[in-house]
Amino acid sequence: MKPILVIGSLNMDFVVQTDKLPLPGETVKGRDFSTIPGGKGANQAVAAARLGGRVRMAGRVGQDGFGRTLTEGLSSAGVDAGRVSPTSGVATGVALILVEREGQNQITIAAGANDRLEPADLEPAFQDFSQGLVLLQLESPLQTVEAAVRLARGHEATTILDPAPAAALPQTLLSNLDFLTPNETEAQQLLGEPPGEIGLDEAPALGRRLLELGPDTVVLKLGDKGAWVVNRQLSRHFPAYPVKAADTTAAGDTFNGALAVRLAEGGSLPRAIEFANAAALSVTRAGAQASIPSRSRVDRFLGEHRG
Numbered sequence: 001m002k003p004i005l006v007i008g009s010l011n012m013d014f015v016v017q018t019d020k021l022p023l024p025g026e027t028v029k030g031r032d033f034s035t036i037p038g039g040k041g042a043n044q045a046v047a048a049a050r051l052g053g054r055v056r057m058a059g060r061v062g063q064d065g066f067g068r069t070l071t072e073g074l075s076s077a078g079v080d081a082g083r084v085s086p087t088s089g090v091a092t093g094v095a096l097i098l099v100e101r102e103g104q105n106q107i108t109i110a111a112g113a114n115d116r117l118e119p120a121d122l123e124p125a126f127q128d129f130s131q132g133l134v135l136l137q138l139e140s141p142l143q144t145v146e147a148a149v150r151l152a153r154g155h156e157a158t159t160i161l162d163p164a165p166a167a168a169l170p171q172t173l174l175s176n177l178d179f180l181t182p183n184e185t186e187a188q189q190l191l192g193e194p195p196g197e198i199g200l201d202e203a204p205a206l207g208r209r210l211l212e213l214g215p216d217t218v219v220l221k222l223g224d225k226g227a228w229v230v231n232r233q234l235s236r237h238f239p240a241y242p243v244k245a246a247d248t249t250a251a252g253d254t255f256n257g258a259l260a261v262r263l264a265e266g267g268s269l270p271r272a273i274e275f276a277n278a279a280a281l282s283v284t285r286a287g288a289q290a291s292i293p294s295r296s297r298v299d300r301f302l303g304e305h306r307g
Contacts, residue, residue, distance in 0.1 A: 002264040003132035004048050005125060005157070006057045007148045008041020009114040009139035010074075010084065011093040012066040021100045030098070037073040037289045038095055039114070040137040040164060040253050047257025048135070049078040051279065052295040053264055056080035058125035059140075060113040062092035067113070073289065083125040087113040093139075109165070114139055119147035130155045133260045137162045137253075142169075149176050158263065161215075162256050163190060175214030181256055182210070183221045203228040204235050219259070219273065221252055227273055238273045241305055243280060254282040254292050278302045 016030040037046075045057040057079050061067030063086045070092065074081040093112040099105045117140045134152040136145050136159065145161070152159045153176060160179040163169060166189035174180065182190060184198045191209055198206060203220055207230030210218040217231040226240035258279035262272035278301050281293040293301075 001052075001054055001266075003129055004053045004055045004135065004260050004264055005129055005132060006041050006045040006048065006055060006079075006135045007117075007122065007125065007140065007144070008044065008057075008059055008135070008137045009039035009093055009111070010037075010042040010059050010061050010067075010070045011039035011095045011109065011112075011114070011139075012036075012070065013038035013095045013097050015097045015099060017099050017101075019101050021098055021104065021106050037070050038097075039070070039093060040139050040162065041135075042070060042074060043253035043289055043292070044135045044137070044162070044257045044260075045074060045079045046077045046289045047254045047279070047282075047292045048261050050292050050294055051258050051261045051298060053257070053261040056083060056125065056129075058083040058117070058122060060085050060087045060117045060121070062086070062090050062113045063088050064092055066092040066094070077289070083121075085121065087116050090116060109139065111139065115141060117141065117144050119144050122148055122151055126151050126155055129157070131157060133158045133160060133264050135160050135162070135256060135260055138165055138167055142167075142173075146170075146173050149173060160256060160260055162252060164252065166190075168192070171214060177215040179217050179219060179259070180210060180213075180215035181219040181221060181252075181259070183223070183252055187220055198222060200225060200228070200237060203237070204230065207235065217269070221255060223251075226277055227255075229269065229273055231269075234269070236270070238270070238277055240280060241278055241301070251280060251282055254279045257292075258298070275302065278305070 013036045017032040018030045022028045049055040091112040093114040096108045134157045158178045163186045166186040220228040227238045255276045258276040262275040282291040
């Protein structure tokens with residue numbers, strides 16, 4: 001199996017369950033509160049490790065209790081956290097998450113130490129690393145993400161960018177990506193369009209337009225409608241598997257971690273997407289990293305739904 005390197009964020013999530021998400025200026029009564037390890041980078045690292053990958057992570061946390069908890073959580077999940085650096089003078093990143101009864105959420109992030117991850121921090125992470133897969137997100141400084149893509153090219157690695165939180169991205173970055181994996185909102189942001197739900201009839205054209213931005217392959221994540229994959233040889237819909245959503249937090253991160261694992265194992269792109277869709281089992285449980293399923297659970301689920 002090829003190695004997987006995750007470069008990105010670690011946050012402590014403050015999660016409140018509520019019957020409805022508030023409108024602007026509205027106060028609503030919540031139900032349950034919990035603190036849960038999260039951050040898109042850490043979520044993807046834990047997902048890849050729990051699903052059978054050989055994973056290391058590079059990132060930054062504060063010199064505080066949250067930072068220690070997050071780093072220890074990575075290690076206990078099987079992630080090599082030796083390139084996660086405690087940082088003085090800044091707090092560990094946090095996310096404030098509201099989750100309503102139907103599973104939808106609202107998230108606000110205070111980046112903290114994540115904003116201190118610099119290009120110079122990446123060289124140690126790439127030591128003894130080649131021909132693997134590099135998972136990236138946008139909760140780190142953009143210059144660091146760009147540097148990671150350049151280093152990945154130099155180490156013959158495959159790059160997978162989850163463009164979240166949604167942002168406009170430079171052509172120089174997009175044209176050096178192997179995989180771009182936006183959800184609907186992120187795809188529209190990249191194309192300068194207003195947000196809105198994307199129908200399956202619109203997905204192929206949207207995917208082609210994203211492909212024209214430069215990546216080799218676009219994986220358009222469509223939530224409960226599955227994923228649409230577009231590259232120079234393929235334009236295909238991969239339906240979602242039927243599950244009852246309790247909390248969609250980290251669903252996209254679990255998808256990306258699963259995609260990387262199956263590709264690292266030498267699986268074909270269609271098989272990798274099917275595996276990543278099956279990992280959507282994460283939405284059936286509350287929390288970010290706590291909801292990520294094991295490899296045996298995903299394999300069993302796939303076996304039940306393929307036959």
